[in-house]
Amino acid sequence: MFRRLPEPPARRIGFSLDGVAVQGAEGDTVAAALLALGRTACRETAVSGAPRGPYCMMGVCFDCLVVIDGLGNRQGCLVPLREGMVVETQHGRRDAAR
């Protein structure tokens, strides 16, 4: 569980996560928004399929990989959240077409 501390809260940003309409906040990266929503796992690894979630939040570990707007293996912690983004769990190896 994570908690957003700021009062008053930041402007909400609507996006889609695995097909479900959800909200993040202005200033979020995709990875931060997922964590705030309680999603500690965002992908399954390409080797064993083990679940993983963001580890470093600074662009180093490549464990926050997600599919963003159809492009696979994007580092969620480096991508600012935008209104209307389509975010999906990265299931194992990336499809070469996306």
Next chain:
Amino acid sequence: MADAAIFDVAVIGGGVVGAAVARGLLGAGLSACILDEGDIAHRASRGNFALVWVQSKGLGMARYGAWTRASSDAWAAFAADLEAETGIDVAHRRPGGFNLCLSEQELETRRGALVRMHNQPGWIPYDWEVLDRAALAREFPDLGPEVVGGLFCPLDGHVNSLRLFRALHASFKAGGGAYRPEWPVTRIAPLSAGGFRIETPRGVVEAGKVVLAAGIANARLAPMVGLAAPVRPQRGQILVTEKAAPFLHYPIVTLRQTDEGSVMMGDSAEEAGLDERIGLGVLSVMAERAVRMFPRIAALNVVRTWAALRVMSQDGFPIYDQSEAAPGAFIATCHSGVTLAAAHGRLLAPMIARGALDADLAPFSARRFDVPQTA
């Protein structure tokens, strides 16, 4: 210094060539050690492209075509043996391989080369074919619009070369072989009673036979035992992407998807001495050609690039020899250590164990470079 360890045979070089030969020698009942350099060394085995490739091998030496073919035919059993011994699946596949051409001129040049190769005297024929764009598109639904045609040979395949490297070492160790990394050989001295004394900064080894499988370093080592290895480094560069879901079900000579999902590209050749630096321009040409062949892969992330040094002889063919001055000293050097691994382990090693190379390996002797060009 402690007394020298004594082996039936010492193999110098622990890359794919040396490890395959050494493992084969253990299998022939000899006691063997591998003397290798350390973590930092010019290692072609760490930079190879992992094809088990037949279709373009042998123009200029029919015997090389047959040797390559024999290795390719032996590969499935070789891989099965390795897996049985070590539990490591080296992912050998032989679905046939392609050479894709991006212009009519490229296609004609390559087709012409294969026609000439197959018309050589002494050539043992095998199937290959020229495919037009429509035929290729049936095999590759994602084929780029610029591909005009290509060549196909059902004998071609590929492996996971890093797992091959590990499996060879695991098998060698399990078979009782002595692997000595960071024992760079400084001197090899034939002994008067037969056999060799091999010196390294870390210690001395004595062996009845010695096999030089040290890649580029063979050029330095060979004269110590009356052999010649006129080889030079030739730089090749490779790009590799992140792991993708399987989409490419055949190896292409310049492009393959590994069993783990990465897409590898690499077919450059540069004369750059021992310079192992990459060059962005060459990598870009390889990337551009790959994207023209399969536009969908443009979005894949490149995770690694590297350059490594091929071990090239003057004519590009392997050198296999036994020393006349110091019998028992053998050399094995080539640039296609993966393709030839099965031949080295199953055919060459038993010859070395017997103490004589078969007569049909005579064309690979370095003495071929002594003959003045006649034609």
Next chain:
Amino acid sequence: MRRLTDVGALREAYDLVIVGAGPAGMAAAVEAAGQDRAVLVLDENPGPGGQIYRAIGTAPLRDPRVLGAAYWEGAALADAFAAAEVDYLPGATVWHLDDALEIGVSAGARSAVLPARRVILATGALERPMPLRGWTLPGVMSVGAGQALLKAQGIAPTGRVVLAGCGPLLWLYAAQCIAAGAAPSLILETTPRANWRGALRHLPAFLATPYARKGLALMARVRRHLRVVPHVAALAIDAEDGALRVTWAEGTAFTADHVLLHQGVVPTLNLARAAGCAIAWDEGNACFAPVTDAWGTASLPGIAVAGDGAGIAGAEAAALRGRLTALEALRALGVLDEAGRDARAAPHRAALARWSRGRAFLDALYRPAPHFCAAPPDAMACRCEEVTGAALRDAARMGATGPNQLKAFLRCGMGPCQGRMCGPTITETIAQERGIHPREVGYMRLRTPAKPITLGEFAALRKTEADRRAVERR
């Protein structure tokens, strides 16, 4: 500062390119600006600040007591950077640097390769990996990650939260969470008791520093709010019923929702190594660092390393080291002569000496235990390729004596993180297995791309006829 939005807005060439907009990069830019030389700052984050001053202009937690005075002191430097006459491209990944000072940069899925006359690498530090069993489980993250969330988004972990490891950042983060009203449950402190022996002789110098008192007060505050278990010598994490079971001694465990790990920071080596700069073991910080001189100049002409990327010394020192590298760059670019450079450098050197006092104490005290640096058999050593400590040790016994041969045996270090998460672990694990010093093991070779870029970007780079001939020869 001229803020650029894409690589298309870059000039064809720059006199000075600074990689990184943390304290070292910002300070270098401020020092080098306004001298009629074209200066470019490239940074991966959406705004300046680096890790220490992350989101300095946009942090949502405005109460200065939460993130603390040391954080907000970054605002002055960020303001000076904003006013400096330099080009600044945020959201930019530098993926290539070579000895000809060609820089490959990607932003918005487009790449450019541009030449520089001088390069300053201010790419900072990253957290030293802490390879425990279970450190790859969702819910486990680094303390630095927790702090990044707190700074940039005002997000804190709640529920049962365990901090484990050692180092000043661990204590600072605990204090920040407490100030934010989100106190963690437990700290498992892994500093070995024996470290005090080595640290004691540096204690008088440390106590004379202004931050000694602040640090001790901060630790006392943390201890008042939560339980601290000292001298933890073993740690493992297991998933259990949707939670994380943290075990630190026989029969002693705690069930947590989040576990945050930390055991100090190490220099980011990737670009320096890809370019071919020499590195050497830094015994004080127990890690490899680029070889640099008093001006931060690396072993390759034209390349300097500033800040924690050249060896860990903290944010204030990083800014000063950034200024020194910039002054040397200005000398090399013909703006300053040696006397002018030295004169401008003198106050920075004096300040750097002040900030360096007491550092040896922290380094000695918080030196991580070797058994937390090497991967135990049941821990993932390489997170990308999923190579365990057991596999590393097997391969080392099979004869892979160094990290580059280990790659060939196991693929460890060959995934997208480019060895950032496993490099130190692999060196330490081989050292432990072979019974030798990590210095003798060496560090894995790091290559282009320093971070992944798309194949399409590679395909679009400039090529010469010779490049084409090297590939299309047949």
